[in-house]
Amino acid sequence: MEDISIYIHIPFCTSKCHYCDFASFPGKFHLVEDYIKSLIIELDSYKDRLKNYKVRTIFIGGGTPSAIDGKYIYRILEHIQKNFNIHRQMEVSLEANPKTLDGEKLKIYREAGINRISLGLQTLNDGILKKLGRSHDKKDFFHSYDLLEAVGFENINVDLIFNLPDQTLEDGIKDVTSLVQLGIKHISYYSLIIEPNTPIYNWYHDGKIKLLDEDDERRLYHQVRAYLREKGYNHYEISNFAYNGYECKHNLVYWKVKPYIGLGLASHSYFNNRRFSNTTDLKEYIQTLSSNSLPIVEEEYIDKKLEIAEYCILGLRLIRGIDKREFTDRFKFNIKDIYGEIIEKHKKNGLVVEDERTLRLSDKGLDLANLVEVDFLPD
Amino acid sequence: MQNRKRENIRNFSIIAHIDHGKSTLADRLIEKTGMLSSREMQSQVLDNMELERERGITIKLKAVQLNYKAQDGEDYILNLIDTPGHVDFNYEVSRSLAACEGAILVVDASQGIEAQTLANVYLALDQDLEILPVINKIDLPSARPDEIKEEIEDVIGIDCQDAPLISAKEGLNIEDVLEAIVKKVPPPGGDPDAPLKALIFDSYYDTYKGVVCYVRVFEGTIKPGMKIKMMATDKEFEVVEVGVSTSKNILVDKLEAGDVGFITASIKNVKEARVGDTITDAHNPTAEPLPGYKEVVPMVYCGIYPAEGEDFNSVREALEKLQVNDAALVFEPETSAALGFGFRCGFLGLLHMEIIQERLDREFNLNVITTAPSVIYRIKKSNGEVLEIQNPTNMPPATEIEYMEEPIVDASIMTPTEYVGAIMELCQNKRGKFINMEYLEETRVVMHYELPLNEVIYDFFDALKSRTRGYASLDYDLKGYVKSDLVKLDILINGQLVDAFSLIVHRDKAYERGRSIAEKLVDVIPRHQFAIPIQAAIGSKIIARETIKALRKDVLAKCYGGDISRKRKLLEKQKEGKKRMRQIGSVEVPQEAFLTVLKYDESK
Numbered sequence: 001m002e003d004i005s006i007y008i009h010i011p012f013c014t015s016k017c018h019y020c021d022f023a024s025f026p027g028k029f030h031l032v033e034d035y036i037k038s039l040i041i042e043l044d045s046y047k048d049r050l051k052n053y054k055v056r057t058i059f060i061g062g063g064t065p066s067a068i069d070g071k072y073i074y075r076i077l078e079h080i081q082k083n084f085n086i087h088r089q090m091e092v093s094l095e096a097n098p099k100t101l102d103g104e105k106l107k108i109y110r111e112a113g114i115n116r117i118s119l120g121l122q123t124l125n126d127g128i129l130k131k132l133g134r135s136h137d138k139k140d141f142f143h144s145y146d147l148l149e150a151v152g153f154e155n156i157n158v159d160l161i162f163n164l165p166d167q168t169l170e171d172g173i174k175d176v177t178s179l180v181q182l183g184i185k186h187i188s189y190y191s192l193i194i195e196p197n198t199p200i201y202n203w204y205h206d207g208k209i210k211l212l213d214e215d216d217e218r219r220l221y222h223q224v225r226a227y228l229r230e231k232g233y234n235h236y237e238i239s240n241f242a243y244n245g246y247e248c249k250h251n252l253v254y255w256k257v258k259p260y261i262g263l264g265l266a267s268h269s270y271f272n273n274r275r276f277s278n279t280t281d282l283k284e285y286i287q288t289l290s291s292n293s294l295p296i297v298e299e300e301y302i303d304k305k306l307e308i309a310e311y312c313i314l315g316l317r318l319i320r321g322i323d324k325r326e327f328t329d330r331f332k333f334n335i336k337d338i339y340g341e342i343i344e345k346h347k348k349n350g351l352v353v354e355d356e357r358t359l360r361l362s363d364k365g366l367d368l369a370n371l372v373e374v375d376f377l378p379d
Numbered sequence: 380m381q382n383r384k385r386e387n388i389r390n391f392s393i394i395a396h397i398d399h400g401k402s403t404l405a406d407r408l409i410e411k412t413g414m415l416s417s418r419e420m421q422s423q424v425l426d427n428m429e430l431e432r433e434r435g436i437t438i439k440l441k442a443v444q445l446n447y448k449a450q451d452g453e454d455y456i457l458n459l460i461d462t463p464g465h466v467d468f469n470y471e472v473s474r475s476l477a478a479c480e481g482a483i484l485v486v487d488a489s490q491g492i493e494a495q496t497l498a499n500v501y502l503a504l505d506q507d508l509e510i511l512p513v514i515n516k517i518d519l520p521s522a523r524p525d526e527i528k529e530e531i532e533d534v535i536g537i538d539c540q541d542a543p544l545i546s547a548k549e550g551l552n553i554e555d556v557l558e559a560i561v562k563k564v565p566p567p568g569g570d571p572d573a574p575l576k577a578l579i580f581d582s583y584y585d586t587y588k589g590v591v592c593y594v595r596v597f598e599g600t601i602k603p604g605m606k607i608k609m610m611a612t613d614k615e616f617e618v619v620e621v622g623v624s625t626s627k628n629i630l631v632d633k634l635e636a637g638d639v640g641f642i643t644a645s646i647k648n649v650k651e652a653r654v655g656d657t658i659t660d661a662h663n664p665t666a667e668p669l670p671g672y673k674e675v676v677p678m679v680y681c682g683i684y685p686a687e688g689e690d691f692n693s694v695r696e697a698l699e700k701l702q703v704n705d706a707a708l709v710f711e712p713e714t715s716a717a718l719g720f721g722f723r724c725g726f727l728g729l730l731h732m733e734i735i736q737e738r739l740d741r742e743f744n745l746n747v748i749t750t751a752p753s754v755i756y757r758i759k760k761s762n763g764e765v766l767e768i769q770n771p772t773n774m775p776p777a778t779e780i781e782y783m784e785e786p787i788v789d790a791s792i793m794t795p796t797e798y799v800g801a802i803m804e805l806c807q808n809k810r811g812k813f814i815n816m817e818y819l820e821e822t823r824v825v826m827h828y829e830l831p832l833n834e835v836i837y838d839f840f841d842a843l844k845s846r847t848r849g850y851a852s853l854d855y856d857l858k859g860y861v862k863s864d865l866v867k868l869d870i871l872i873n874g875q876l877v878d879a880f881s882l883i884v885h886r887d888k889a890y891e892r893g894r895s896i897a898e899k900l901v902d903v904i905p906r907h908q909f910a911i912p913i914q915a916a917i918g919s920k921i922i923a924r925e926t927i928k929a930l931r932k933d934v935l936a937k938c939y940g941g942d943i944s945r946k947r948k949l950l951e952k953q954k955e956g957k958k959r960m961r962q963i964g965s966v967e968v969p970q971e972a973f974l975t976v977l978k979y980d981e982s983k
Contacts, residue, residue, distance in 0.1 A: 007940055191936040214931045239936050254940050268941040275944055300944070310947065317938060349908060368908060369934040374953045 001085060004053035004271075005253045008039065008076060009264030011063040011282065014100070018133040018203075019161075021195035023266035023280045024063035031282065035265075036072045038289040040079055042263050045294060047083055049271075050261070055084050057091040057250035060114075066096035070108035077112040091249045093118055093157075098144040099136035106151040116248070117148055118157040118188075124175050128164050131209075133199075145182065155246060157186035162224070163217045164192055165200070165209035172220045173227070180231050186242040187233070189224055191217065218367055235319050238366060255314045257307065273302050304331075305378040312339065312376040316369060321353075321360025335359065342375045385637040389564045390458045390595065392476055392508075394499035395485035396492075396852065400515040403547035404485055404556070405443075408459060411553045412445040441581070442478075442593050442639050444623045449561045457560060458639035460580065460593075462499075468727060469856070470673055471581070473502050474655045477671055478580040478595030478639060481509040481564030483556065484537075488514050488522035488544075491530050492819055494793045494852035500535055511559050512539050518546035530820050569636025574665040575599030575607070577634075577658040582649050584703045588620070590646035594658060595639050597669065602633045606661040607644065610668040614651050615661045616644035649706045675707040677725025678786070678857060679732055679836055680769035682713065682750035682879070683739070684721030686970055687959050689746045691720050697743040698722060701735060708735060713770060717879040717963055718748055718973070723770055729836055748973045750879050754832045757784040757860055771881040774867045777918060784860040785885075786832040789814075792843065793825045794851040801846040802826060809834040810885060829858060831885070868893055871914040872900070875964040879973060889915070893923040896976050903972045906930035911966055 011024045012032060058080065065073065077092065093116040094109060109117075123129060124138045148156055158179055162172045179187055192211070194201050203209045212220065225235060233241040237255060240248065253260050262269040266280040276299035279285050288295040302310065308331055315322040327335045336343065343359065346352035351365035351372050361369055395401040445457040462475045476482060482503040486496060503510055512531050514524045528539035543555035576598040582590050594601070601607070605618045622630040623640040634640045646652050654675075657668035685694045695712075702708050709725040726732040732752060739745045758766040758774070759781045768774055790811075794802055799816070806813070806828045814827040830839070835855060843851050868889050870880035884892050893915025900913045904927055915923040938946055960967040 193936055218931050238934065238938075251939060254938070254943065260940055262940060266941070268944070270940070270943075277941070277944070298944075306947075310943065313947070313950070314938065314943065351908070367932050367934060368930060370950065370953070371908060371930075371933055374950045374957070377947075377950055377954050 001052055001054045003056035003087065003258065004050055005057040005059070005250055005258070005260040006055055006080070007250075007260060007262045007264075007267055007269075008058065008060045008065075009062060009262070009267045010060060010065040010068060011035075011265045012067050013062065013064045014067055014097075015133060015135050018131070018199040019192065019195070021198050022063065025282075028282065029068070031286070032068050032072060034286050035282070036075060038286045039076060039263055041289045041292070042294070043076070043079060044083070046261055050084055053085065054087045055080065055090055056087045057253060058093070059250040060092075060094045061118075062095055064097045064100060064120075065094050066100040066105065070105040070112075073114070074108050074112040077114070081113065091116055093248065093250055095120060096144070097136060098140040101144045101147055103147060103151065106147060106153070110151060110153075115153075116155040116157070117153050118159065119144060119148075120159050121175075121179075122159060122161045123164055123167065123171070124178055125164075125167065125171055128166055128171075131165055154185070156184060157188060157242075157248065158184050159188045159190065161190050161192050162220055163212050165203075165211060167212070169212070169216060169220050169223075173223060176224050176227060180228070180233075185246040186240070186248065187228065188240050189221075189228075190239050191221065221367075222363075237319065238317050238369065252318075255317050257311045257314055270302075273307070275300050275302055308338070309376050309378055313373045316359075316361050316365075316373060316376075319360065319366075321358045323358055325357065339376065346372050346375070385569075385635075386566050387453060387455045388458065388566055388637050389455060389481065389560050390460065390479045390567055390637075390639055391481040391483060391511075391560055391564050392460045392462050392479045392503075393483045393485060394462065394472075394476075394496075394503055395515075396487070396490070396495040396499075399485050399487040399490065399493075399496070400547045401485050404483070404513070404515065404545070404553075405459060405461060407547050407550055407553045408445060408457075408557065409443060410550075411557060412447045412457070442624055442641070444625050444639070446625075447557055447561070450558055451561075455561050457557070460595075460639065468731070469498070469502065470675060470727075471654055472499065473505065473671065474578070475580045476503055476506045476508060477655075477669070478578055479506070479508055480567055481511060481560065483560070484510050484512045484531075484535075485515050485547075486512065486527055486531060488516045488524045488527055489519050491527050491823065492534055492793070494791055494825075494854035497535070497791065497793075497825070498854040509564050510535075510537050511556075511563050512537055512542040513556055513559075514539075514542055514544045515547050517544045518549050518551065526820070534819055567637035569596070569598050571598075571600045571635040573598040573636070574663050575601055575605075575658065575660040576665045576669060577601055578669050579609075579652055579654055579656050579658060581654060582652040582706075584649055585643075588643040588645075590649055590652045591641050591643050592646070592652045592658070593639075593641050594634065596634050596636050598636050598665065599660065600633050600635045601642060601658070607642075607658050608661040608664055609652065610657040610659055610664075611653055611672055612651060612656070616646055616651075619643045619645055649704055650702075653706055675727065677707065677709055677727060677755075678832065679726050679728055679752050679754060680723060681726075681732060681752045682715065682718070682721055682770070683710070683724050683736075684715065684718040684748045684750070684879075686746040686748050687961065693743070694722065694739070694745060694747060697739055697745055698724070700743075701738060705735075707731065715750075715772070715879050717877045717961065718750075721748075725769070729840075748879075748970065750973070751882055751976075752836050753883065754786050754836065756786075756865060756883055759783070771867055771883045772878045774883060777866075782862050783865045785863040785865060787829050787858050787861050788832050788835060788855040789858045790828045790830050790835065790853060790855040791825055792828065792851055792853050793819070793823065794847055796822050796824055798847040798851060799824060799826070802843065802851065805839075805842055805846055806830065809839055810887070830855070831863070832857070833884070834888075866917045869916045870896055870900070871912075871916060872904070872963050872968065873911050873966045874914075875966075876916075877963055877968075880976060886917075889917055890922050894925075897923050897925040899976045900972060901925045901927050903976070904966065904968055907966060909965075 013024050013026050015026050092114045094114050095118045097120055121141050126137045129137055160175050194204050228241045229235055234244050235241050236247050259271045265285050266278055268277040276296050278295045279297045285295045324335055353360055353362045393401045442458055442460045447455045447457050449455055460475045460478055462472045514527055517524055524544050531539050543552055543559055545552040577594040577596045579592045579594055581593040585591050603618050603621050607618055608615045620630055620643040621634055622628050655672040659665045685691050698710050707727045710722045713723045714720050739747055753769055755767050755769045760779050761781045810831050812829040816824050816826045818824050864886045865883055866886050866889055868882045868884050869876050897913045897915055906927055910929040911927040913925045914921045935946055960969050
C-alpha cells in the first residue's frame with residue numbers, strides 16, 4: 001500500500017497578525033460547525049480514491065487550529081481513523097497558539113491521536129510580539145510548554161521568526177538559546193517575509209519599521225545555524241532543525257515530492273501528477289461542498305519534466321540534498337544525464353557540493369538557493 | 380491663353396515655428412477652396428503617416444493644387460507646397476521653397492517670433508521668395524497681434540500693415556489669406572518651349588508606380604512618354620504618368636513652365652530621384668541644372684542591433700524598405716563584441732533617428748537595441764592619413780593620432796530674458812562659445828552660440844527645455860570642424876570592455892559621462908554572486924568606478940505544500956528574465972541596460 005499524507009486547514013483565529021497573508025481570519029467562530037461539516041464531506045469524497053493508500057502523516061494547520069473547540073479536532077481525526085487506512089506510526093501534527101492551550105484541550109488532543117504539536121512562538125521578546133500583533137506573550141509560551149510536557153507531549157516544534165522589526169542580532173540569538181536550554185526537539189527558524197497586502201508591508205515601505213541589513217540578516221542565520229549544529233541539532237532543511245528522529249515527516253513529504261491531499265479552505269494537494277487547490281473564499285467552500293461539489297479552483301498537470309524539476313528544486317532544500325540513487329530509482333536515469341552541465345557550473349561557483357551519494361547546496365548555496373534552483377527548470 | 384493661365388498660378392508654401400498653426404492653416408485653405416467637404420476631411424490632411432499625426436509634425440512633403448475664385452472674379456490655381464518644419468530637414472525645406480514664388484509666414488499671436496520662425500524665413504529669403512506674414516491664433520486671450528506685427532517688422536523687416544489676422548482653428552479670416560496670396564505672390568515665369576528644366580522637390584516610393592516625383596517645372600514641358608534625364612546622376616527614364624494632386628491624384632497630359640505636379644517614370648529607388656535634382660529632356664537637355672542641389676549628408680550616427688530573439692535579416696530588410704523612401708538614411712553592417720551583428724546608421728539628425736527607430740518598432744514590429752548617437756569625427760593621423768569615423772571602436776590608438784576635429788554648429792536659442800543666466804550656464808557646460816545676444820522685444824532675446832554637435836545631441840535639448848520651463852526654442856546649423864581634445868571613453872563590466880558603450884567625448888567631459896554611465900549600469904544590472912566592478916576608462920586609465928555589490932541572499936525561507944506552485948512560478952519568471960539577458964563574460968546584462976544607458980530620450 002502506498003503512503004499518503006493529509007493536510008487539514010483550520011482558518012479561524014482570535015486575531016490577525018500583522019505579517020500574516022495566510023487564509024485565516026478572526027471573528028468567524030460561528031461558522032466553525034458548518035466548516036467542520038464541510039471538511040468531513042470533503043474527506044469522504046476521497047474515500048474511494050484513497051482505498052489503496054495508507055495515511056502516514058496528518059498535519060492540521062491554519063489559522064489557529066487550537067483556537068477552536070477540541071471536540072472538532074477530535075471529530076475529524078476520528079472520522080479519518082474510521083474511514084481510511086492508517087499507518088501504525090502515523091504522525092499527527094497540530095499547530096497551536098500558546099495562548100489557546102489548556103489542560104482539557106490537550107487531553108482531547110491526545111485522545112484524538114495527536115502526537116506532535118507545533119507552537120507558533122515567533123520570538124520571546126514581548127515588545128516585538130506586541131508589534132507583530134501576536135495574541136500571546138512569552139509567559140504564555142512557557143506556560144503552554146509546561147502544560148504540554150505535563151500532558152505527555154514530547155514531540156514539540158517551536159516556530160521562530162528572525163529579522164523582525166526592532167530585533168537585534170543578540171535578541172535573535174537569545175530566542176534560540178532559550179529554546180535549546182528548554183530542550184525543544186524541533187525548531188523552525190524563518191527569516192521574516194514581508195508579504196504585500198499586510199500591515200507590515202505598508203509600515204516597511206513607509207519607513208516606519210527597520211529591518212536588519214542583508215549582511216546582518218545572513219550573519220544571524222549563519223550564527224544560529226552553527227550554534228544549533230553545535231548543540232546536536234540535525235539541520236535537515238533550510239529553515240528546520242531537529243534532534244535526530246524528530247524531523248517532521250509530514251513536511252518531508254513536500255520536499256520529497258510525494259503525494260498529499262489538502263482539505264479545507266485554500267489548501268493545496270499533489271495527487272496523481274496533479275497539483276490543485278481549493279477556494280480561498282469561506283462561503284464558497286462551505287456552499288460548494290454542501291451541494292456535493294468539490295471546491296477546487298486551480299489545477300495543473302505536472303508532467304515528467306516538471307516533476308523532475310520540482311524534485312530537484314525541493315530536494316535541494318534538504319541540507320542532505322538530493323540522493324542520486326533515489327533519483328535514478330524514481331526516474332530511471334542519471335541526474336547527471338540532464339543536469340550534468342548545470343551541476344558542474346554551480347560546483348564551480350561554489351554553490352553546490354557533490355559527493356558519492358548526494359548532490360547538495362553548500363553553505364553559500366543555502367544563501368543563494370534560488371540562483372541554483374532556477375537552472376533546474378525545464379527550458 | 381497660356382500666358383493668362385500662367386498669370387493665374389500661385390506657387391507658395393507655408394512656413395512657421397512648430398505649433399504656430401501651419402498645418403491647421405493648410406487644412407483651412409484646402410477646406411475653403413472646396414477641395415474636400417469638412418466631413419470628408421481628416422484633420423491635418425497633409426500629414427500622411429500616423430506617426431507624424433501623433434507627433435504633430437510633418438516629415439514628408441506633398442504638393443496640393445487648390446482652385447480658388449478670387450474676389451476679382453478670376454480663377455486661380457494655388458499650388459500649396461507643404462514643408463517639414465524641423466531643423467533636421469532644412470535641405471528638404473529649402474528645395475520645396477525653391478519650387479515656390481511666395482511663402483506664407485505664420486506667426487502665433489501670443490508667442491511671437493521663435494527659433495524656427497527665423498530659420499525658415501532665412502531659408503525663404505535665400506530663395507528670393509515673397510514673404511506674406513500672417514498672424515494666427517488671434518482667438519486666444521493672450522494674443523497681442525499689434526505687438527507681434529511690430530516684432531516682425533523690426534526683426535525681419537517685412538511690412539505687416541496688411542498682414543491678415545486669422546484664427547486657423549476657428550476658420551476666421553481665411554479668405555484674407557487667399558486674397559493676399561493672389562495679390563502679393565508673383566506668378567511664375569518660364570518658357571514652355573524651352574528645354575525642360577524641372578526641380579524635384581520631393582519623391583516617395585509607391586509599390587505600384589515606383590518612385591513618384593513631385594516637380595516644379597521652371598522651363599519647358601513634361602509629358603508622358605518623354606525620355607528624361609536626372610542631371611545629378613545622369614540616369615535616364617521614360618515618363619509614365621504626369622499629374623497633379625488635388626483631393627486625389629489626377630493625371631494630366633502635361634506640366635508646363637510654372638506648373639507644380641508629379642510624375643512617375645518606373646523609377647525603382649528614391650536615390651535615383653533625388654530631392655533638389657534637375658530633370659531635363661534626355662534628347663534636348665538644358666545646359667545648366669537648377670542651383671542648390673546638395674547630396675544629403677548624415678550628421679548623426681548610431682548602431683542599430685537586433686535585440687535578443689530578433690533576427691538580423693529582419694532588421695536589414697526593414698532598413699532597406701525604409702531606405703527606399705528615405706534618401707537621407709544610410710546604413711552599413713557592423714559588428715560589436717557585446718551586441719553581435721548589426722548596422723551603423725546615419726541620419727540627418729536626432730529627430731530623423733528617432734523616427735526611424737519608431738518606424739522599426741511600429742511598422743516592422745522589430746525589437747532593436749540602439750547605441751548612443753554619435754557624430755562624425757575627423758582624425759589626422761601622425762602618418763598623414765585623414766580618417767572620418769563615426770563608430771568609436773574604429774578610432775585608432777591615441778599614439779597614432781596627431782589631432783582630432785569635431786563638428787560644431789551655429790545655434791540660435793530664443794528665450795524669455797529671465798532664463799538667460801540659466802542658458803549661459805548650460806551652454807558653458809556644453810563647451811559653447813558665446814557669439815552674441817539680440818533683443819527681439821523687451822522680454823525676449825535670441826542668443827547665438829557655437830556649440831559642439833556632440834554636446835547638442837547629448838542631453839542638450841532636454842536640459843534647455845527644463846531650465847527654461849519649456850519656453851526656449853533651439854535651431855542650429857552645421858558650421859564646420861574644429862580641432863578638439865577628444866578621447867575615447869570605454870566602459871568595462873567586470874574588467875571586460877563592452878564596445879557597445881564606447882564613446883568619443885571631449886576630455887573635459889569624460890569623467891562626467893563615464894560616471895553617469897557607470898551609475899546607470901549599477902542600477903540596471905542585477906546583482907550577481909560576485910561583486911561586479913563597473914569602470915570607465917580612457918585607454919588604460921580608469922577614471923570612474925562603481926561597484927555592484929555581491930548578492931548575499933536569494934532564498935525562500937518557507938516552502939510547504941501550499942507554497943510550491945507559487946515558488947515554481949516565480950522561478951519560471953526568473954528564468955524567462957534570464958533569457959533576455961546578454962552574456963558579457965560572466966555577467967548577465969539585461970537588454971534594458973543598453974536601452975537605459977544608451978537610448979537618447981528626447982521625449983523626456
